[in-house]
Amino acid sequence: xxxxxxxxxxxxxxxxxxxxxxxxxxxxxxxxxxxxxxxxxxxxxxxxxxxxxxxxxxxxxxxxxxxxxxxxxxxxxxxxxxxxxxxxxxxxxxxxxxxxxxxxxxxxxxxxxxxxxxxxxxxxxxxxxxxxxxxxxxxxxxxxxxxxxxxxxxxxxxxxxxxxxxxxxxxxxxxxxxxxxxxxxxxxxxxxxxxxxxx
Amino acid sequence: xxxxxxxxxxxxxxxxxxxxxxxxxxxxxxxxxxxxxxxxxxxxxxxxxxxxxxxxxxxxxxxxxxxxxxxxxxxxxxxxxxxxxxxxxxxxxxxxxxxxxxxxxxxxxxxxxxxxxxxxxxxxxxxxxxxxxxxxxxxxxxxxxxxxxxxxxxxxxxxxxxxxxxxxxxxxxxxxxxxxxxxxxxxxxxxxxxxxxxxxxxxxxxxxxxxxxxxxxxxxxxxxxxxxx
Numbered sequence: 001x002x003x004x005x006x007x008x009x010x011x012x013x014x015x016x017x018x019x020x021x022x023x024x025x026x027x028x029x030x031x032x033x034x035x036x037x038x039x040x041x042x043x044x045x046x047x048x049x050x051x052x053x054x055x056x057x058x059x060x061x062x063x064x065x066x067x068x069x070x071x072x073x074x075x076x077x078x079x080x081x082x083x084x085x086x087x088x089x090x091x092x093x094x095x096x097x098x099x100x101x102x103x104x105x106x107x108x109x110x111x112x113x114x115x116x117x118x119x120x121x122x123x124x125x126x127x128x129x130x131x132x133x134x135x136x137x138x139x140x141x142x143x144x145x146x147x148x149x150x151x152x153x154x155x156x157x158x159x160x161x162x163x164x165x166x167x168x169x170x171x172x173x174x175x176x177x178x179x180x181x182x183x184x185x186x187x188x189x190x191x192x193x194x195x196x197x198x199x
Numbered sequence: 200x201x202x203x204x205x206x207x208x209x210x211x212x213x214x215x216x217x218x219x220x221x222x223x224x225x226x227x228x229x230x231x232x233x234x235x236x237x238x239x240x241x242x243x244x245x246x247x248x249x250x251x252x253x254x255x256x257x258x259x260x261x262x263x264x265x266x267x268x269x270x271x272x273x274x275x276x277x278x279x280x281x282x283x284x285x286x287x288x289x290x291x292x293x294x295x296x297x298x299x300x301x302x303x304x305x306x307x308x309x310x311x312x313x314x315x316x317x318x319x320x321x322x323x324x325x326x327x328x329x330x331x332x333x334x335x336x337x338x339x340x341x342x343x344x345x346x347x348x349x350x351x352x353x354x355x356x357x358x359x360x361x362x363x364x365x366x367x368x369x370x371x372x373x374x375x376x377x378x379x380x381x382x383x384x385x386x387x388x389x390x391x392x393x394x395x396x397x398x399x400x401x402x403x404x405x406x407x408x409x410x411x412x413x414x415x416x417x418x419x420x421x422x423x424x425x426x427x428x
Binding site: 009010012013014016017041044045047048049051052053056057058060061063064065067068069071072073075076 | 236237239240243244247248251252255261265268269272273276277342344349352356367371372374377392395396399400402403406407
């Protein structure tokens with residue numbers, strides 16, 4: 001089959017790479033024997049492939065490879081460096097643990113509060129009735145001189161829930177009363193026991 | 200160090216472009232992943248030339264090419280776990296190199312400094328029509344010993360648009376297959392063939408005046424006829 005020159009150019013690259021069918025190859029072979037222009041283009045394109053494909057065409061600069069391998073060697077080291085990092089982090093963790101133990105010793109512990117009033121309401125019986133005033137922030141034992149303004153009664157538990165703190169002046173009285181009540185009730189109980197046993 | 204590496208280092212450590220057997224290459228990869236990191240130098244040695252030439256073809260500057268080629272290899276080393284072994288290591292490495300070189304090119308805004316006469320800057324559509332019909336017959340490879348011939352070839356290659364240059368370099372200089380070239384660049388094999396054809400014809404066209412010598416010996420066509428019609 002007679003090929004047009006355009007068809008030869010279109011396939012010239014595949015022809016050089018040996019990627020055309022046998023029939024097309026034969027047609028191109030025939031065409032270039034009769035067409036000087038296509039023969040010149042084919043020969044020139046072949047020369048391009050041959051010349052550029054020659055190993056002498058591009059040379060690696062002499063210092064490229066040694067410089068690269070020096071850098072590769074450096075980059076290969078971090079693996080050992082990573083082991084050091086691991087050891088360092090382990091040592092750091094050990095130091096942190098030791099510090100925690102040291103600071104948990106009694107010497108470093110926070111001392112207990114000395115004044116009973118510094119621990120407000122801890123010992124106040126939750127069911128006891130106390131007095132609060134609307135414009136104050138504390139609750140009081142009835143009769144405390146620190147009660148001002150309009151006041152009302154409520155259990156300790158409720159007063160604490162509403163955000164009232166115990167009055168530092170009368171809390172001691174509250175506790176004293178509580179202990180007195182407890183002591184008198186114990187006395188009454190023991191007298192009753194004695195009477196019961198005397199019967 | 201393996202016996203092959205030892206032999207090479209004893210012989211001066213010159214980079215060899217001879218590819219390692221595939222099975223040995225896989226073994227090296229496995230050992231490197233297991234912690235024998237110093238073996239990476241042996242793995243990469245056959246590809247040094249390819250990496251450098253690829254970088255040079257894109258950047259057209261020896262200093263940049265050296266730097267980018269080194270960066271590409273070091274990046275491949277650092278991200279070796281991302282190589283899944285679906286292709287040959289060299290193809291993956293070439294792809295890393297192309298990306299690195301393209302990034303450098305973008306970073307330096309070289310695009311705005313493209314030569315005005317860059318060949319093939321239009322799309323792949325349309326057939327390239329040869330204009331120079333110099334009877335460029337056999338050119339002995341020995342001409343490559345002459346620096347002026349090499350310079351001429353380098354200049355012609357540099358005048359190609361990047362997309363053609365990349366394909367030509369991988370296919371005709373690095374001798375990658377069509378499929379490997381397509382994979383390294385991230386295009387289809389069909390596009391590789393189209394770009395390769397244009398690249399080869401454009402280079403022939405570009406070199407014909409110098410190497411074909413039609414200044415002194417042009418082909419004579421009959422008066423009034425147009426070539427290629």
